Amino acid sequence: MSQRLGPLSRSSGSCGRRKRRTGFVSAVYKAEAPVEEAGGTGFVENLHVELIADLGVKDDSDTGALLKRLIELGSSSPEFVLPQHELTEEKRVPGCASRVWIDCEVREEDSLVHFRGYSDSAISKGMCNLLCRNFSGKLTPESFLSIDESFLKEVTRGLGPVLSSSHRRHGLFSIFDSMRKRVHQLVSGGIDEPFPSLVITKEDLIPQGKYAESQATYLKPDQSKVDDLVRSLKETKCGVVAHFYMDPEVQGVLAAAQKDWPHIHISDSLVMADRAVDMAAEGGCENICVLGVDFMSENVRATLDHQGYNDVNVYRMDVDLIGCTLAEAAESERYERYLEEAARATENALHVVYINTSLKTKAVAQSKVPTITCTSSNVVQTILQSSSQLDGDLSVFYGPDAYMGANIKEMLEQLCGTSDEEVRKIHKDHDISSIKNLLSRFRYYQDGICLVHDMFGSEVAQTIRESYADAFCTAHFEVPGEMFKLALHASHNGDRGVIGSTKNILDFILGKVAEANEHNLESERLQFILGTESGMITSVVNAVQESLREAGSNVEVEIVFPVNSSAITSASQANAPAMPFGLDIVPGPAGGEGCSMEGGCASCPYMKINSLDALMFVLSKLEEDDSDPILQDYAPRNYEESIDxxxxxxxxTVPILHMRHFTQHKCMSDDLVADIKARGLQ
Structure with missing residues (x-):
């Protein structure tokens, strides 16, 4: 693997810390009491008014006049324009359809922040000048950093015809975010981008920081390992379904093996069982190896049985249970009490349970209260549609992920503060009144977490806000509220973020890469915060590189791992914080670094049990004697208990089938609605 040095590969410490020169001339920041803003006390409150007034166009529907004024702004006020020799890559605004540059300084004479910018597009140059001239010499660095960018929504409304293009709306938000980032660099002394990252080009991978190096190690696997795997899979007629969160070594080999053995699939948990059925039905696979935690293999087994493929064998990767903190939370006595509360609390109740739970959880839940499974990508629509079909006469109990539950509540609360029109964009049958009613009848379990997503807390979110203000922000629906709000804010402002499942995150990244390919600029850098398990990087790299190669694009895509500095620790670190179930330190693939609970490593220790050695061992047993009793120890859990x-x-399986009906028909099944009403009358 090439690890060339250059502008994208600077000297970095263990967590990828890079130091850049900041500001033009000699940036000065005085740590003294803030001065009175030149704009007066009402400046911040009336930002959108000031900006729109600066355009001097009375009729905001006059597109021609607005465009003319923006073009005029771009060619006026030279004091706010960056000269050509200062248009460096470090000052580029990422993700714009045209090239834009921003820089700033704090001047000694007034201790206020001043901006300059430039663009090779006349309209973008005008938007850049509009922001620079209205903020320069008005605020101290602290005051500027305290501004919420929501004022730009009002500006985009005022410039509606001009900003009808999503690229232009995104560009306006990106320019402002880059201004924030530059100011923070001044305040922090020039240290920025403290997280490790992996830069992807159409032909190269450039890791920055030890953590990124460890993630990149196996993205170009040993061909002999790939050949051995393909031979064994063909010999045993075995398909493989694996989760995005697999160890990079395993994913690298699996991805390479797909070229010679198509019955390998890497995805989120929802699709794994469906692909296993396809492998049995269309590929003639007699065995399926599941690389994931136990509820995934159970789901594959149950789905195959339901589709009539009882004779297809399913294997896990360990004789011991491969746990999951979230799934285990749903098997507790406390969760059963939560379900009992749901069953007796109201007349009409629905339990929406995360798909990432065991068959036992789903069965026990269904026996107590009508239950439908959900994923992180369809949970909001599941809740909205079920409430709509029951005419608002429904109480929804979600579980077991406490963060996802809190995030759903946050989204509903935010919807209540919008308009009926905005609500109907989310679901056509709802308005503010119905959302308020739903919110009053929504409950969520508060004691279940995903070990990995729990690590994306306030410290990580704060670092992203300060050092990655102009990056695209992605987040899994399971992350804590701080990270969730950050990605939600980005998604609402210029389409610069996404919240959802691993597939939603991958699709978002590929969509932005496709847009950048269409820009056809000489050089372009996109930066994404990967707000989920770092094992997903293999699928991201493969998909992004394929997109770049097909387009012959020079776009560079940087994937940032939001890992705290304390996440990269020595394997012999004294007093290391204990992980659950005795997993004190999870060794990394290189350098002896590991992951701490305090810093977060964005890496699931349970998923890492699914090693390449474990897969090859199961396959070797199948090759030697597929009736070997030891293989039964690798089968999914066989529950002996029964209900009624x-x-x-x-x-x-019933809650899963309810979800499948919803996925196909976009409504709750008649059986589920009837079950809710029947039990409500008991």
Whole structure:
């Protein structure tokens, strides 16, 4: 793997810390009491008014006049324009359809922040000048950093015809975010981008920081390992379904093996079982190896059985249970009490349970209260649609992920503060009144977390706000509220972020890369915060490089791992914080670094049990003697318990089938609605 040095690969410490020169001339920041803003006390409150007034166009529907004024602004006020020799890559605004540059300084004579910018597009140059001239010499650095960019929404409304293009709306927000980033660099002394990252080009991978190096190590696997795997899979007629969160070594080999053995699939948990059925039905696979935690193999087994493929064998990667803190939270006595509360609390109740739970959880839940499974990508629509179909006469109980539950509540609260029109964009049958009613009848379990996503807390979010203000922000729906709000804010402002499942995150990244390819600029850098498990990087790299190669693009895509400095620790570190179930330190692939609970490593220790050695061991046993009793130890859990004379598999599959109906028809099944109403009358 090439690890060339250059502007994208600077000397970095263990967590990828890079130091850049900041400001033009000699930037000065005085740590003294803030001066009175030149704009007066009402300056911040009336920002959108000031900006729109600066355009001097009375009729905001006159597109021609607005465009003319923006072009005029771009060619006036030279004091706010960066000269050509200062148009460096470090001052570029990422993600714009045209090239834009921003820089700033704090001048000694007034201790206020001043901006200059430039663009090779006349309209972007005008937007750049509009912001620079209205902020320069008006605020101290602290005051500027305290401004919420929501004022730009009012500006975009005022410039509606001009900003009808999503590229222009995004560009306006990106320019302002880059201004914030530059000011923070001044305040922090020039240290920025403290997280490790991996830069992807159409032909190269450039890791920056030890953590990124460890992630990149296996993205170009040993061909002999790939050949051995393909031979064994063909010999045993075995398909493989694996989760995005697999160790990079395993994913690298699996991805390379797909070229010679198509019955390998890497995805989020929702699709794994469906692809296993396809492998059995269309590929003639007699065995399926599941690389994931236990509820995933259970789901594959139950789905195959439901589709009539009982004779297809399913194997896990360890004789011991491969746990999940979230799934285990739902098997607790406390969760059963939560379900009992749901069953007796109201007349009409629906339990929406995360798909990432065991068949036992789903079966027990269905026996107590009508239950439908959900994913991180469809949970909001599931809740909105079910409430709509029951005419608002429904109480929704979500579980077990406390962060996702809190984030759903946050979204509903934000919707209540919008308009009926905005609500209907989310769901056509809802308005503010119905959302308020739903919010009053929404409950969520507050004691379940994903070990990995719990690490994306306030410290990580604060660092992103300060040092990565102009990056695209992605976040899984399971992350804590601080990270969730950050990505939600980005998604609402210029389409610069996404919240959802791993697939939603991958699709968002690929969409932005496709847009950048269309820009056809000589050079372009996109930066994404990967707000989920770092094992996903393999799928991101493969998909992004394929997109860049097909387009012959020079775009560079930087994937940032939001890992605290304390996440990269020595394997022999004294007093290391204990991980659950005795996993004190999870060794990294290189350098002896590991992951601490305090710093977060964005890496799931349970998923890492699914090693390449474990997969090859199972395959070797299948090759030697597929009737070897030891293989039964690798089968998914076989629950002996039953509910009302039916197995856990039979009852636990019902909530999954309800979700499949919703996915296909965009409505709750008649059986589910009837079950809710029937139990409500009991």
């Amino acid at each position: 004379g039916k197995s856990f598999a039979q009852v636990g």
